[in-house]
Amino acid sequence: MPKKIIIDCDPGLDDAIAILLAAGNPDVEIVAITTVAGNQTIEKVTLNARQVCTLAGLRGVPVAAGAAGPLVRDQTLAAEIHGDTGMDGPAFIPPAVETDPRHAVDLIIETVLAHPGEITLVPTAPLTNIALALRREPRIAELVKEVVLMGGSYTRGNITPAAEFNVHADPEAAAVVFSAGWPLTMVGLDLTAQAAATPELLSRIGALGTPVSRFVVDLLDHYNANVGKVHGAMATIHDACAVGRAIDPSLMEVTPAHVEVELRGTATYGMTVTDFRGRSGPANTSVATKLHTERLWDLLISSLETIAATTARTSA
Numbered sequence: 592m593p594k595k596i597i598i599d600c601d602p603g604l605d606d607a608i609a610i611l612l613a614a615g616n617p618d619v620e621i622v623a624i625t626t627v628a629g630n631q632t633i634e635k636v637t638l639n640a641r642q643v644c645t646l647a648g649l650r651g652v653p654v655a656a657g658a659a660g661p662l663v664r665d666q667t668l669a670a671e672i673h674g675d676t677g678m679d680g681p682a683f684i685p686p687a688v689e690t691d692p693r694h695a696v697d698l699i700i701e702t703v704l705a706h707p708g709e710i711t712l713v714p715t716a717p718l719t720n721i722a723l724a725l726r727r728e729p730r731i732a733e734l735v736k737e738v739v740l741m742g743g744s745y746t747r748g749n750i751t752p753a754a755e756f757n758v759h760a761d762p763e764a765a766a767v768v769f770s771a772g773w774p775l776t777m778v779g780l781d782l783t784a785q786a787a788a789t790p791e792l793l794s795r796i797g798a799l800g801t802p803v804s805r806f807v808v809d810l811l812d813h814y815n816a817n818v819g820k821v822h823g824a825m826a827t828i829h830d831a832c833a834v835g836r837a838i839d840p841s842l843m844e845v846t847p848a849h850v851e852v853e854l855r856g857t858a859t860y861g862m863t864v865t866d867f868r869g870r871s872g873p874a875n876t877s878v879a880t881k882l883h884t885e886r887l888w889d890l891l892i893s894s895l896e897t898i899a900a901t902t903a904r905t906s907a
Contacts, residue, residue: 593620594736595709596837597699599657600830601629601716602639604673604680604814608807608891609715609741609830610640614647615894615901618838622710623702624654625695629716629760630669631677633659636716639678641686646803648902654688657695658719661761669756672817680813681806699724700731707734711837714768715741715830717757722764725771737774741833743850743863744780745878749822754861755780758852762861766852769863775876777850778836779863782843782879783829788815792888799892801899835887836879842890844881847874 596619600606613619624644626637637656644654660666673679691698699720703710712735714721721738724731742757742765750756758765769775788811797808811826818826835842849872853862864871865878 599714601636603630605830609834615897630673635677641688642684644688653691655691655695655698681809700728717760718764722767732771739776745865753859759861778833785882788826845877850876
């Protein structure tokens with residue numbers, strides 16, 4: 592049976608690819624997509640999620656909007672990377688998928704309670720929705736199968752020298768999630784740096800010659816250009832790595848560690864302090880360290896081919 596997953600996201604260029612990777616893979620079933628403000632405002636990222644679901648042919652999956660801002664801190668967006676829409680680059684897709692009337696937090700709780708022990712949460716965004724769900728219904732910490740999140744790092748940051756964007760956008764929420772006591776994998780910057788959007792990858796995707804592959808190439812071209820201007824580097828497809836781990840845990844190597852989120856430091860606010868030696872406490876996180884990159888790209892290509900074939904049959 593496919594693994595049931597909830598993708599909690601803020602599309603976002605790489606979030607879009609993460610959704611497409613899951614949508615075309617037979618080993619996972621997307622049971623819900625929830626959105627949270629992060630790369631852009633809640634209104635924009637929810638619209639973007641609806642566009643991606645339309646492109647992928649996901650018609651029966653509820654898409655619910657969640658938190659419009661962090662628990663405590665001022666909001667941080669990433670328009671310099673993801674653009675004014677949050678998903679600049681591809682042409683606008685008129686969404687054929689409506690927004691579910693439920694709040695994302697309610698949808699997460701209801702889905703986990705309805706499927707005890709079966710749901711994998713895949714947050715690829717600030718962790719506000721997940722923390723709020725834990726606060727409202729603490730039982731989900733025992734009822735979720737696992738959490739595979741894209742966020743944090745054990746050596747460096749990207750929004751500050753110490754902190755990664757998703758955790759830094761709402762460190763208080765991240766602290767709740769990392770201390771919840773559930774099976775948790777941190778797919779952080781040290782891992783996702785191994786998933787660069789290389790010219791070879793873009794050429795391979797472009798060779799598919801389908802509407803969904805053209806969408807991804809347009810998206811990655813824009814992503815690479817923006818990351819190049821801001822960071823002087825090639826874009827990395829962060830969020831697809833977390834979905835890849837949910838699909839196939841053997842795609843990456845992990846090491847157990849005790850991870851805490853720094854909430855008081857001036858220069859280190861939002862840092863995921865990672866102790867591999869166990870001096871800070873027992874391991875509470877599986878920290879992803881090495882990615883089998885080509886296998887991830889094989890999964891992505893296969894998903895894009897499946898979506899193209901499925902949507903072509905549907906529209907015929």
